[in-house]
Each structure stands twice: as structure tokens, then as C-alpha cells.
Amino acid sequence: MGCWYTVCCTDCPCFRRIKNKKHVHIFLSIRDCRVVKGLALNRMLGYWKLIKIANGEVPMKKLLKLFTVSAACMALMFSLYACGEAPQEKKAEEPAKIDEAVAPTEEAKTVKAGFVYVSPVGDAGYSYAHDLGRKTVDGLDFVTSAFVESVPEGADSERVIRNMARKGFDIIFTTSFGYMDPTIKVAKEFPDTKFMHCSGFKKAENVNNYFGRIYQSRYLTGLVAGAMTKSNKLGYVAAFPIPEVIRGINAFAVGVRQMNPDAEVRVVWTKTWYDPALEKDAAKSLLDAGCDVIAQHQDSPAPQEAAQEAGAYCIGYNSDMSSFAPKAHLTSAIWNWGPMYTKTVEAVRDGSWEGNQSLWWSMQDGVVDIAPMGPMVPEDVKNAVMAKRDELRNGNDICFVGPIKDQNGEIKIAAGEKATDEQLHDMMWFVEGVVGTVN
Amino acid sequence: MPLTIIKRDEPWKWGALVIFLGALLFCLAVSAALLAGQGKDALHGLYVLWLGSFGNLWALEGALLKAIPLFLCSLGVAVAFRMQIWNIGAEGQFALGAIGATWMSLLFPDLPRLILLPLMFMMAFLLGGIWAFIPAFLKLKLRVNEIISTLMLNYIAILLLDFLVFGVWKDPASFGFPMTPEFTQGAIIPTIGDSRVHWGLLFCLIVGVGLWAFMRFTRLGFELQASGEGARVAKYAKIRYGMLVMFVMFLSGGLAGWAGCVETSAILNRLQPSLMVGYGYTAIVVAWLARLEPLNIAFASFLLAALRVGVENMQLELQIPAAFGVIMEGIILLTVLAGQFFLLYKLERKHSS
Numbered sequence: 150m151g152c153w154y155t156v157c158c159t160d161c162p163c164f165r166r167i168k169n170k171k172h173v174h175i176f177l178s179i180r181d182c183r184v185v186k187g188l189a190l191n192r193m194l195g196y197w198k199l200i201k202i203a204n205g206e207v208p209m210k211k212l213l214k215l216f217t218v219s220a221a222c223m224a225l226m227f228s229l230y231a232c233g234e235a236p237q238e239k240k241a242e243e244p245a246k247i248d249e250a251v252a253p254t255e256e257a258k259t260v261k262a263g264f265v266y267v268s269p270v271g272d273a274g275y276s277y278a279h280d281l282g283r284k285t286v287d288g289l290d291f292v293t294s295a296f297v298e299s300v301p302e303g304a305d306s307e308r309v310i311r312n313m314a315r316k317g318f319d320i321i322f323t324t325s326f327g328y329m330d331p332t333i334k335v336a337k338e339f340p341d342t343k344f345m346h347c348s349g350f351k352k353a354e355n356v357n358n359y360f361g362r363i364y365q366s367r368y369l370t371g372l373v374a375g376a377m378t379k380s381n382k383l384g385y386v387a388a389f390p391i392p393e394v395i396r397g398i399n400a401f402a403v404g405v406r407q408m409n410p411d412a413e414v415r416v417v418w419t420k421t422w423y424d425p426a427l428e429k430d431a432a433k434s435l436l437d438a439g440c441d442v443i444a445q446h447q448d449s450p451a452p453q454e455a456a457q458e459a460g461a462y463c464i465g466y467n468s469d470m471s472s473f474a475p476k477a478h479l480t481s482a483i484w485n486w487g488p489m490y491t492k493t494v495e496a497v498r499d500g501s502w503e504g505n506q507s508l509w510w511s512m513q514d515g516v517v518d519i520a521p522m523g524p525m526v527p528e529d530v531k532n533a534v535m536a537k538r539d540e541l542r543n544g545n546d547i548c549f550v551g552p553i554k555d556q557n558g559e560i561k562i563a564a565g566e567k568a569t570d571e572q573l574h575d576m577m578w579f580v581e582g583v584v585g586t587v588n
Numbered sequence: 589m590p591l592t593i594i595k596r597d598e599p600w601k602w603g604a605l606v607i608f609l610g611a612l613l614f615c616l617a618v619s620a621a622l623l624a625g626q627g628k629d630a631l632h633g634l635y636v637l638w639l640g641s642f643g644n645l646w647a648l649e650g651a652l653l654k655a656i657p658l659f660l661c662s663l664g665v666a667v668a669f670r671m672q673i674w675n676i677g678a679e680g681q682f683a684l685g686a687i688g689a690t691w692m693s694l695l696f697p698d699l700p701r702l703i704l705l706p707l708m709f710m711m712a713f714l715l716g717g718i719w720a721f722i723p724a725f726l727k728l729k730l731r732v733n734e735i736i737s738t739l740m741l742n743y744i745a746i747l748l749l750d751f752l753v754f755g756v757w758k759d760p761a762s763f764g765f766p767m768t769p770e771f772t773q774g775a776i777i778p779t780i781g782d783s784r785v786h787w788g789l790l791f792c793l794i795v796g797v798g799l800w801a802f803m804r805f806t807r808l809g810f811e812l813q814a815s816g817e818g819a820r821v822a823k824y825a826k827i828r829y830g831m832l833v834m835f836v837m838f839l840s841g842g843l844a845g846w847a848g849c850v851e852t853s854a855i856l857n858r859l860q861p862s863l864m865v866g867y868g869y870t871a872i873v874v875a876w877l878a879r880l881e882p883l884n885i886a887f888a889s890f891l892l893a894a895l896r897v898g899v900e901n902m903q904l905e906l907q908i909p910a911a912f913g914v915i916m917e918g919i920i921l922l923t924v925l926a927g928q929f930f931l932l933y934k935l936e937r938k939h940s941s
Contacts, residue, residue, distance in 0.1 A: 218605065263904075269909065269910055269911070270909075295904055295905075295907060296907070297900060297903045297904050297910070298903070298909065298910045299910035299911075300900075300910075301862065301865040302860075302862030303855070303856055303860070303862040303863060303865060304653065304654070304851070304855040304856065304865075305654075305865065305900075307855075308650045308653075308654075308897065308900070309900055309904075311646075312646070312650075312900065312901065312904060313904065315646065316904070326765060327860070327862040330856075330857075330858075349765075350763050350765075389766065389861075390754060390764075391764050391765050391766065392763060392764045392765075395764075420747075420750055420861070574763055575763060575764060576764075577764045588754050588755055
């Protein structure tokens with residue numbers, strides 16, 4: 150921005166510019182005056198005040214001007230567009246204001262359902278499974294739906310949820326644990342909107358929390374994995390040490406050890422729900438440690454790919470992951486939100502929806518299941534697993550039946566007893582056979 | 589006739605504005621093309637974006653709220669960059685600030701707001717500053733490259749935060765989920781009137797002006813900028829370069845720490861891992877976009893925040909993928925950075941001599 154030596158130092162190579170008054174406004178570019186750099190700098194400090202006076206013009210003002218002008222230009226542009234076109238458009242849209250994304254003819258739709266996802270929908274994983282549920286609901290003739298993906302938990306999610314409530318959504322599904330507090334906060338402001346929060350524990354007049362007993366599926370996949378392992382070491386790539394995940398690992402380990410009492414399940418925490426690269430690395434570290442079956446509690450199929458590359462087996466999660474690792478894929482613990490989401494929006498339509506509930510849907514409700522087992526699984530194993538699956542589907546929860554010991558050999562669930570829902574909710578310990586820590 | 593590249597005698601006066609607007613237009617054009625490619629009405633899409641970012645009060649509120657932590661982090665980053673100290677660790681310093689604030693709020697939950705909040709801010713500044721001081725010290729004593737050390741410290745900071753919320757600070761009432769107990773009223777920055785914008789905004793204003801004045805009117809600030817122009821020259825001029833590096837890093841980290849404090853206290857009301865959404869990294873982008881000037885930073889962080897908020901609206905209305913927003917941001921940044929070439933150089937037709 151010019152040369153300030155003009156003020157303080159007559160032997161500056163730029164002295165020719167003294168004549169150019171415009172030039173004497175601000176110091177900065179010392180680089181341009183190489184010869185006397187050091188010399189001048191000494192004096193520069195002394196002349197600091199002098200320069201300031203000589204400056205006259207404050208560069209900040211200029212920049213302020215620039216930005217005001219640019220902001221004004223933008224505002225003008227958009228307001229022109231808004232004024233020019235929006236009114237006509239609004240007229241056309243007025244009757245269908247309920248949902249602007251939908252053709253104006255479909256006025257009969259009565260329930261507007263919103264979905265907030267923590268990761269991109271993509272083509273596999275947790276959000277994908279929820280989105281399949283959304284699509285089922287969207288197919289009903291009285292529902293319109295919309296979703297926002299990749300919403301970080303915390304402040305951003307609060308804004309997204311509030312935005313949805315403001316736009317007149319009747320029911321909003323917030324599908325990640327971290328949306329719990331934001332959901333509750335927004336729900337207070339919009340008492341007429343109904344909220345369904347997935348995987349948390351708080352509830353309110355217009356908020357239900359819901360989840361599925363995915364541990365039942367995990368148990369079944371554990372049976373398959375336990376039958377297929379040769380090294381007796383199984384790897385488990387897990388997201389966060391919270392009860393939801395720990396429960397799944399435990400159910401998996403119980404299944405594994407029923408088929409193979411010598412096997413152990415090694416756990417690696419990634420501390421993220423969605424980070425394909427990290428998930429893959431975690432799976433690789435387990436494979437390097439000698440594990441030959443990789444199970445996972447993540448949002449992407451990256452661990453599956455790692456298993457296939459290493460010639461090991463894998464167990465998927467969320468949705469059927471066979472297409473990502475056809476040679477390695479034994480089965481997946483899968484979500485099937487469609488039926489219960491349908492029931493929920495039907496209840497909203499009929500006015501029979503009730504708040505203040507904690508819903509924990511099971512295999513009996515069809516919310517959780519396992520994907521078809523791969524061709525490498527022997528027939529007798531398939532039959533044994535399907536027999537257990539039938540029991541679960543009939544409502545007999547056989548996953549955590551005592552005696553079940555923790556890692557220290559201490560009995561946590563007494564012989565003959567089943568784990569209660571409280572025990573499952575607070576599960577912060579590993580069963581025997583799991584290698585790893587819960588924090 | 590062939591063109592040649594010629595260095596300008598003076599930087600292009602209106603260049604910054606022209607380049608910025610050009611980048612914005614270019615980005616909007618590409619976005620419109622992308623929208624059209626997806627079979628959406630491009631103009632309507634841009635209108636929805638406008639509505640979502642500036643079109644109504646809530647959108648403005650959302651953008652302002654998001655701009656606050658960005659602004660503070662960017663200021664911190666910019667101060668260090670001014671001196672050509674490459675502090676990539678705003679993310680970690682942000683985390684440490686949040687930890688400091690939480691620590692105070694858990695230690696003295698019953699203090700009145702007027703005492704507790706300043707205490708939280710102090711601790712946030714201190715911890716954030718110390719976190720940034722480590723790489724500065726290593727740089728001076730062992731000549732460790734600060735780019736690497738600040739970046740690596742980010743991961744350590746985040747793991748430290750995880751350790752605290754998964755362990756000692758975990759709320760016993762949270763069913764094992766990682767979060768501290770909710771802050772008491774005294775530890776929460778109140779909102780301004782009925783709006784959702786909190787007083788952190790005013791704080792930003794004060795800090796921004798203060799920093800600007802510091803850089804412009806104090807000898808220390810001047811020395812900072814002078815050292816940034818050339819470390820060897822500065823040493824020759826008997827500026828205490830080492831002291832300055834440590835000071836500037838401490839300041840830089842402290843500012844990022846304040847961002848963490850504001851975000852935990854005003855927005856989340858507790859410490860939890862979802863606090864970390866990458867403000868520290870976005871801050872670097874903002875600082876460069878703004879060419880390290882405090883006022884520009886205010887604009888740039890607000891614009892970027894508004895863009896992010898607006899893209900959410902587009903997602904909701906048009907059901908486009910979330911990656912769309914990232915693409916827009918990327919285009920703006922790349923175009924602006926590429927365009928800065930023209931601030932110093934110009935193309936001229938070759939004169940045959």
C-alpha cells in the first residue's frame with residue numbers, strides 16, 4: 150500500500166514518489182525498499198507518530214466503504230428479484246403455503262413431517278436407514294416430508310429444528326442423540342408442534358423419545374460372527390462409550406460367546422459417528438491385531454471395506470451393507486423405521502398422538518432386524534440364528550439372560566433373570582469376553 | 589497481441605472489492621448452474637438462499653449467533669498471522685477456552701453472574717492462551733514449526749475435552765451420555781431482550797474495536813506488524829521478537845478461548861463434545877478472506893455464517909444435498925484467493941520495443 154519511507158527517510162529508493170501526494174498515505178510495504186530496510190526501521194519507530202499525521206486518510210474507512218457498497222449492491226440485487234418476482238409467485242403459492250416444495254394441487258395432505266439427520270444420507274448407514282423410513286412415510290397420500298442432512302449437534306441443530314417448526318411442520322423427527330437438548334428447547338417454544346427425538350432420554354408434553362432395541366439384532370449378528378471366526382478374535386469399531394453403543398457390544402459379545410465360548414471381542418473407540426477414513430483405520434488396526442470378523446457401530450460402511458480388503462469377514466450396521474463388501478459381508482444389524490414412522494404419522498393425523506413417552510421398539514414391532522445372511526454362512530448356522538430370530542419376533546427377549554458376568558467375572562445379571570430396561574438403559578460395563586474399556 | 593504480467597506500482601485501489609464481488613457473483617453463477625443441473629429453479633433457489641441468510645429476522649439472528657464464535661476465533665488467528673506466525677490451532681484453543689469456562693462454572697456454580705462470568709472469561713482466556721503459548725515456546729526454544737505443533741495440539745485439546753466430559757465432569761443424570769451438568773443461571777450469558785442473540789455480540793464489538801485500536805495506536809501493535817513484515821529486520825531494529833511471538837500467540841489463543849467460552853455459556857449451556865464443529869478451522873478461512881483486518885473479519889465471518897445458515901434453508905426447501913453449501917464456500921474462497929493475484933499484478937498488452 151505504498152511506501153512510508155517517503156515520510157521518514159529521504160534516501161529511500163522510492164523517493165521519486167514524494168511528489169505524488171496520493172502515495173503518501175500509509176506504511177506497509179517494507180519489502181519494496183530493500184536497500185535501506187534495516188536502517189529505516191530504526192528510525193521508523195521514532196517517526197511513528199509523524200507518519201500517522203502524514204497519513205491523513207484512514208484505510209479502514211475505505212474498506213468500510215467498500216463493504217457497504219458491496220452489501221448495498223447485493224441487497225439491491227436480491228430485493229429487485231424479490232420485489233419483481235416474488236409477489237406473483239406468492240399469489241400462486243398462497244393456497245399451498247403448507248409446503249412450498251410440493252405442487253400446489255396437493256392440498257389434501259394434512260401431515261407435514263420433518264427429519265433432521267446428523268450425517269449425509271448417502272447410500273448406507275444410520276441416516277440412510279432413517280431416510281428409508283422417511284420415504285415410506287412420504288409415500289403415504291396424506292404426508293409430505295422434508296429433511297436436512299449433515300446437521301452438527303449443538304447450536305446448529307437448534308436453528309434447523311426451530312426453522313422447521315416455524316415453517317409449520319406438524320411432526321419433527323430429530324434422529325441423533327445430540328439433538329436432545331435443542332429439541333426440548335424448541336419444543337417449549339412451539340407447543341403445537343410434535344417432536345420425536347431418537348436415542349435420548351428426555352421427554353415433554355409434545356416430545357417423545359424413541360429408539361429401537363437394536364441390541365436384539367446385534368445379538369443375532371453375534372451368533373453368526375461367533376460361528377464364523379477362526380482366530381477367536383473379533384473386532385468391533387465403536388463410536389462413543391455411551392450405553393447405546395455399549396449395550397450393542399455386549400449383546401454382540403453374548404451372541405458370539407454362545408456360539409464360541411473362547412472368543413473375545415476387541416473394541417476400538419473412534420469417538421465419532423461419521424468419519425469414514427477414521428473408521429477404516431480403526432478396522433485396520435483390529436485386523437492387524439488378528440481379528441477376522443469386524444463388527445461396527447458407525448454411520449458408514451468403511452469398516453466393511455477394510456474387512457473385505459484384508460480377506461476377513463464383517464458385520465454391517467444400520468442398513469444391509471452386502472453391496473459394499475459382498476465377499477466379506479456375513480449379515481448386518483439393520484433398522485427398519487418405516488412401519489413405526491407410518492404408525493406415528495397416522496397417529497398425528499388422527500389426533501391420537503401422545504407426548505411424554507419413552508418408546509423402545511423391538512424386533513416384534515419390526516423396527517430392528519438382520520439383513521439376509523451371506524452365502525458363506527453354513528446352513529446349520531443360518532437355521533440356528535433364524536430360530537433365535539423367531540423367538541425375538543414373538544416377543545421373547547433372549548439377549549441378556551443370566552448368568553451374565555462383567556469383565557471382572559462379577560455376576561451382573563443373576564442366573565435365570567433377564568436384564569431389566571433400567572439395567573439396559575444405564576449399561577456402562579462390558580460383559581465377559583470383551584477386551585476394552587468403557588471410557 | 590500477447591499479454592504480459594506486470595507488477596503494479598501500487599496495489600489496485602478498488603481491487604479487493606472487485607475481486608470479492610466477482611468471486612461472489614462467480615460462486616452464485618456456479619451455484620445456479622448446479623441447481624439447474626439438478627432440475628431445480630435456479631433463481632428461486634438463490635432467492636431461497638437470500639431469504640435463509642438475510643431475508644428475515646430469524647435468519648439474521650441465526651447468522652449473527654453463528655458469526656460470533658467465528659469472529660472471535662478469526663481475530664485470534666489474524667493477530668498471529670499478522671506477525672507471520674501461523675497459528676492453525678484455534679480449534680484446540682477454542683476447546684481449552686470452553687474447558688476453562690466450564691471449570692469455573694462447575695467450581696463456583698452459586699456465584700452471582702457479575703462475578704462468575706468474568707471469572708469464566710478470564711479462565712477461558714488464560715487456558716486458551718497457554719495452549720497457544722506452548723507452540724510459541726517450542727518454536728523459540730527448539731525451533732519447532734508452529735504450524736505442525738498448533739495443529740497437533742488441536743487433537744490433544746479435543747481429546748482432553750472428551751476425557752473430561754466422558755469422565756470426571758460427566759453429569760450423573762445423563763444416563764452415561766457425555767455431557768457436564770447444565771450451567772447455573774449465573775454462568776449463562778443472557779440474551780439481548782427478546783431476541784435470541786446474546787450479549788456476546790457486544791463483547792465481540794468491544795474486543796474487535798479494542799484489537800483494532802491496539803494494532804493501530806500502540807507501539808506494541810506497531811511492532812507486531814513490523815515484525816510480520818520481516819523478522820530479521822525486526823531483530824535488527826531491536827524489537828524483542830521472541831517476546832512478541834509469545835505475546836501474540838498468547839493473545840491469539842486467548843481470543844479463540846473466549847470464543848469457546850461464549851459458545852459454551854450462551855449456546856450450549858454445558859460442555860459436550862458436540863461443541864466442536866470446526867470454528868477454529870473456518871476461522872482461518874475467514875481471516876484470509878478478510879485479509880487480516882478486524883473490520884473485514886466481522887463482515888467475512890457474518891457473510892460466511894449467513895451463507896451456512898442460508899444453505900440450510902435451501903436444503904429444507906429444495907431438498908438439495910448438504911454438500912452444496914461446502915461447494916459454494918469452496919468456490920468463494922478459491923476465487924478470492926486466486927483473484928488476489930490481481931491486487932499486485934496486472935495484465936498488460938506487450939509493447940513491441
